[in-house]
Amino acid sequence: MTVKIRELRPGxxxxxxxxxxxxxxxxxxxxxxxxxxxxxxxxxxxxKRYRVLTAETGDGLVVGTAELGLAHRxxxxxxxxxxxxxxxxxxxxxxxxxxxxxxxxxxxxxxAVDTYAWVLDEPAHRAFAERRGYRxxxxxxxxRLDLASGPLPELPAVLPAGVELRPASAxxxxxxxxxxxxxxxxxxxxxxxxxxxxxxxxxxGSVWNEPALDRELTRVVLVDGVVAAFCAARTxxxxxxxxxxxxxxxxxxxxxxxxxxxxxxxxxARAAGYTEAFTGNDAGNExxxxxxxxxxxxxxxxxxxxxxxxxKPEDRT
Numbered sequence: 681m682t683v684k685i686r687e688l689r690p691g692x693x694x695x696x697x698x699x700x701x702x703x704x705x706x707x708x709x710x711x712x713x714x715x716x717x718x719x720x721x722x723x724x725x726x727x728k729r730y731r732v733l734t735a736e737t738g739d740g741l742v743v744g745t746a747e748l749g750l751a752h753r754x755x756x757x758x759x760x761x762x763x764x765x766x767x768x769x770x771x772x773x774x775x776x777x778x779x780x781x782x783x784x785x786x787x788x789x790x791x792a793v794d795t796y797a798w799v800l801d802e803p804a805h806r807a808f809a810e811r812r813g814y815r816x817x818x819x820x821x822x823x824r825l826d827l828a829s830g831p832l833p834e835l836p837a838v839l840p841a842g843v844e845l846r847p848a849s850a851x852x853x854x855x856x857x858x859x860x861x862x863x864x865x866x867x868x869x870x871x872x873x874x875x876x877x878x879x880x881x882x883x884x885g886s887v888w889n890e891p892a893l894d895r896e897l898t899r900v901v902l903v904d905g906v907v908a909a910f911c912a913a914r915t916x917x918x919x920x921x922x923x924x925x926x927x928x929x930x931x932x933x934x935x936x937x938x939x940x941x942x943x944x945x946x947x948x949a950r951a952a953g954y955t956e957a958f959t960g961n962d963a964g965n966e967x968x969x970x971x972x973x974x975x976x977x978x979x980x981x982x983x984x985x986x987x988x989x990x991x992k993p994e995d996r997t
Contacts, residue, residue, distance in 0.1 A: 683743065683775045685782045688732040690721055698742035699732060706765035707800070709822035709958050709981055711914045711922035715891040723885045727752035729790045733782055735766070735775035743767050744775035748783045750790060753875040753882075758793030760990070780812055784990060792990045801982040814986035818963065823977035825957040827921065827950045830976050833943050843937075844905075845944050848898035848912075858900065859883045861907040865927030869962075892916070893924070897952070899945040901937045909937035911945045921949040923959040926968070939971060946975065 689695045696714035703712045717732065724730035728749040735744035744766040751759035762783040766775045787795055799809045801819060809816075839845065851858050863877040877883065887893065897913035909928040915921050923945075928938045946957060959977060961968045 683735040683737055683773055683778055685733055685735055685778050688734055699745045702745045702767045703765050705767045711892055711916055711920055713892055713916050719891050725752050725882050733779055735779050743770035744779055746779040746783050758791055760787045760792035760795045762795055762797050788990045794987055795990050796985055796987040798983045799986050801984050809986045814988045816984045816986050819982055819984045820960055820962050821979045822981040823959050823972050824980040825977045827957045828955040832946055835943055842904045844902040846900050847896045848900055849895040855888050857907045861910055864929050897945050897949050899941045901941045903932055908932035909941050911941040913945050919955045921954040921957045
């Protein structure tokens with residue numbers, strides 16, 4: 681059986697639903713929704729050159745998908761990404777290879793020099809990436825917390841002097857302080873591709889207005905009126921909650937403020953009916969792994985970042 685590769689049809693809701701179905705089957709630890717898929721494609725920064733591909737069988741069943749583009753926030757030109765997902769029930773049809781062929785051809789034409797992909801740390805997945813010329817570097821963990829019945833820490837009866845807890849929705853009129861805090865914390869995140877978060881309008885589109893961001897469950901800690909820490913929350917609107925970013929600005933570290941924000945967010949998520957919480961940490965980020973272990977998260981999967989040097993289309997044989 682052969683598969684056909686095509687671009688996602690932006691005006692077809694069933695296409696976005698098929699992409700989400702495949703992503704959830706291949707990587708159930710991600711928070712992904714049809715609205716989010718359609719929104720990201722429609723609002724991606726032009727410099728990102730973002731595309732979503734689908735692999736479908738002759739009878740029109742989508743069995744694989746890939747998201748790809750350029751790391752437009754990186755000061756190093758030519759950094760690109762591709763993440764391919766194949767429904768486990770429909771592997772060995774050539775969908776993964778076909779998706780990567782199409783993605784790499786497109787990215788090379790857009791000037792990609794280095795292309796990276798996140799691959800589940802399992803023998804079959806690693807072997808596939810290595811056969812395609814990708815080489816592994818660092819790893820990251822997916823973690824899961826049972827929100828339905830697992831214990832959660834209590835909030836302090838009284839907050840320290842000058843400390844406030846607010847939802848992100850309190851910044852709806854002017855979210856710039858949250859952008860500045862996100863930029864500061866993101867600069868300290870481990871990563872192989874340096875990125876500079878300095879475009880407020882881009883942040884508004886890609887983060888603040890992203891459909892899965894829950895502004896009520898995203899909790900912000902203020903110290904004397906200044907944003908000091910936050911826990912950004914994404915949800916699927918049903919049962920699944922994800923921590924998109926939890927961090928404290930350097931000047932306020934060592935005071936337990938990130939734990940405070942996350943405790944508040946998780947307790948509110950449980951009260952809102954969410955039953956599973958997911959997050960992700962770089963395997964070398966011991967401080968955040970320790971924080972999440974303290975909350976009761978357990979590692980449920982590991983993935984590795986694989987990278988490959990790209991060749992120009994005219995250099996291929």
